[in-house]
Amino acid sequence: MVVVALAVFLAAFLWLFLGGSRTVVLASHDAEVRPTLGGAAVVHTGxxxxxxxxxxxxxxxxxxxxxxxxxxxxxxLIQRYAFIASDPTAQLAKIEAVVRDMALTAGIRATALALVPVAVWLLLGPHRRGELFRGLRTRRGLIGFTMLALLPMLLWQPWERGEDTQEQQRGWVPLDAFLSGFSLPDGADAVEIRNSPTTLGTKRLLQSALDTYEKSKDFYDEAEADAADLDLRQPEEDETVALLVSDRHDNIGMDRVARAIGDAGGASVVLDAGDDTSTGEPWEAFSLDSLNRSFDDYERIGVAGNHDHGPFVVDYLADLGWTMLDGETADVDGLGPVLGVHDPRSSGLGDWRDQTGLTFAEVEQRLADQACDAEDRISTLLVHDTNIASEALDRGCVDLVVGGHTHVQSGPDPVVGPDGEVGYTFINGTTGGAAYAIAVGSKPRRDASISLVTYRDDRPAGIQWVRLRTDGRFVVSDYLPLVLE
Structure with a gap:
């Protein structure tokens, strides 16, 4: 029975595993993923x-x-492929996770099927099993056994063949042979391309994409290495550092640079002020996957920006373990009470959007009321556009407001409340180096900004910002103390 159970398990596992598929968002596409035993990753692009x-x-x-x-x-589209390919870690991890989950699911179901003959064997008992075995010697038993043996073959139907497709009639050609005379990046010689009359007209596109791939990879590889060697202020034993990012706009190349800056500055928390995408659509999941993988061992706090339209970005990051602030206060270890709200111009986001007709100014008033009514003073107000927190600062209810939106770094600027309370406002700029709503390209289109916020005794104590210029050089500010008393 052990042999029978193992045989059933292996047959069922291969049938379920190789016959299954999953639809995921991959490389900005709705993609169907099927495991194979061919030892190759094949991408059908259309x-x-x-x-x-x-x-x-x-x-x-x-x-x-x-x-x-x-x-x-x-x-x-093909330029976007090249940019994603320059830093494919998150997409590869996603494929591996999907295939691993499919294998686990197939294994569980195959185990259940393998237990069926064991259960039947035990339920029949030795007496009934003896009768069945003796019955096999009869004509009726022989016919029944033959029909049972033919059942898997009838279900499989190996004799059925589909028509030969145009795809099958085309052979695979090494990429270096297809693009003969063009310099390929390291590792590209292992890629094969399916040759066809259509692809003959895409050589120029591929050459342009490979050029984008190589430039992007080289630029961000060098920036990541340089970021790790930056001379940044190191936190004291009683201090906690949070890395502030905003307005990434799909620039996954900057994620590893931001992580290197965070590690160099001793950060353990990431604050995301929104606009991680350009439209908030599911095709931009590659950007969120990259962000999450880059900071998977940090404590992750975020809000949505005005370009993160709809619920997709918030729900996706929340499912990945991010704390997405929706008008509530989170007590973050080392940072104290952190209040945040999604940008009200992002349709369908936040509890307050359930009440129609609220203007930006009305949300600003409600946010100030919530900050001022909090039991403990709010150490940090995380928003996308700092203008929405102006009233909370003017009332003296917040230590620090951080955001982005303008794509230009500004501050920290002090604001004195009516009773002498001091708060600060700080705009990070654009971590993606975005000039407009999307930052995909071989390098940032304007200075890319990342900031390190230091906390002491659960209150902000200072800020140090870092900019990556379009020529690949870093500019690092002095440590800017925040005097709150």
Missing amino acids: PLLPDFRLSTGNAVGVDITLGKTEANSPEE
Whole structure:
């Protein structure tokens, strides 16, 4: 029975695992992922762009069919592929997690199926089993056994063949042969491309994409290495440092640079002031995956910006373990009470949006009322646009307001309340180096800003900002103390 159970398990596992598929958002597409035993990762890009294949280095492979996405042209789409490929860690981890979960699910179901013959064997008992075995010697028993043996073959139907497709009639060609005479980046020689009349017209697109890939990878690799060596202020034993990012606008290249700055400055918390995307659509999940993977061992606090339209960004990050502030106060270890609210211009976000007709000014008043009515003084008010926290500062109810939105770093600027309470406002700028609503490219389009906020005794004590210029050089500010008394 052990042999039978193992045979059933292996057959069922292979059937369930290799016959299953999952639909996920991958590389800005709705993508169908199917595990294979071919030892290759095959990406089907559709009728207009070439398919790619790369060895996985083991027996398990994956077949990925890219579906719907948002792009204005094939040129824009293939450049986006190149940018994502320059830092694919989060997307590779997502594929691995999906295949691993499919294997686990198939294993559990295969185990259940493998237990069926064992259960039947035990339920029949030795007497009934003897009768059945003796019955096999009869004509009726022989017919029944033959029908039972044929059942898997009838379900499988190996004789059925589909028509030969155009895809199957095209061979795989090494990328260096397809782009002969063009200099390829390291590692690209392992990529194969499916040759076809359509792909013959895409050579110029591929060459442009590889150029974007190489420039982007080189720029952010160098920036990450330089960031790790920056001379940043180190926190004392009783201090906690939070890394402030904002307005990434899909620039995943800056995520590892921001992480290197956070590590160099002793940060353990990340504060995200929103606009991680350009439209808030599911095709931008690659940006959120990258952000989360870069800071998966930090305490992660965030709000949505005005470009993070709808609930997708908030729900996605919350499912990944982020604390997405929606008008409530979170007591963050080392930072004290942190209050945050999603930008009201992001449709469908926050409890206050359930009440129609609220203006930006009305949300500003409600936020100030909540900050001033809090049992403990709010140490940090995390928003996307700091203008929405002006009233809370003017009333003297907040130590520090941090945000982004303007894409220009500003502050910290002191604000004195009616009873002499001092609070500060600070605008981070754009971590993605975005000039407009999207920052995808081989390098930042304007100075990329990351800030380190130091806390002592659960109150903000100082800020040090870092900028990565478009020429790859870093500018680091002095440590700017925050005098709250």
